[in-house]
Amino acid sequence: MIQCVSLTHRYRTILVQVFASLKQRVLWKWDKDTMDDLPPNVRLGKWLPQQDILGDPRLRLFITHGGLLSTLESMYHGVSVLGIPVFADQQSNMIKVQRDGWGKVLFWDQLTFDNLKNTIDIVMNDKHES
Numbered sequence: 001m002i003q004c005v006s007l008t009h010r011y012r013t014i015l016v017q018v019f020a021s022l023k024q025r026v027l028w029k030w031d032k033d034t035m036d037d038l039p040p041n042v043r044l045g046k047w048l049p050q051q052d053i054l055g056d057p058r059l060r061l062f063i064t065h066g067g068l069l070s071t072l073e074s075m076y077h078g079v080s081v082l083g084i085p086v087f088a089d090q091q092s093n094m095i096k097v098q099r100d101g102w103g104k105v106l107f108w109d110q111l112t113f114d115n116l117k118n119t120i121d122i123v124m125n126d127k128h129e130s
Contacts, residue, residue, distance in 0.1 A: 004030050011111060016042075018116045024060060024124075027053065054079050060124045066094035066105070075102070080123045082106060 007015070019026045020039035030044040038044065050070070053059060054077040064070040066083035071093045074081045081103035083094030094105035104119050 004028075011108070014111055014113055014116060017113055018120065021117060022120070061120060063120075066090035066097070068093060071097060082119055082123050084108065084111070 015028075016035075016037055016039060019028070019042050022041065024041070026039075026042045027048055028042055028044055029046070029048050031046060033044065033046070035044060051073065054062060054073055059077075059079055061082060062070075062074050062079045063082045063084065064074065066081075066085045067088075067090055071081070071083075081094075081097055083090065083097060083103060083105045085091040085094050085105065085107070091105070091107075094103070097103040098105045104123050106115060106119050
């Protein structure tokens, strides 16, 4: 329903810069095979096996729009999430996740390099932060 390639240049640049700053590898669902300025720690995929990825014990964080299925799948697998909701129930799903203490919500108007990087660090390093 949401195509990543429709991200504004500003938001895509923030995501690329933050992902490049991480020591972890990043899997990013992206609707094209390539991307300009792709960091070496980021792998793109038009389709990724979400259940397999969420079930991998090496996974530290799932960044999602916060739709119901992604939220339930993350909960089932015990994966911390960072939600950046777009529309419909996503905002309320992510507010509940944050309230319950297993993830954070970041709204698009709050998306800056520092906010995203700090929120990723909080979620990955303190699963009980709320």
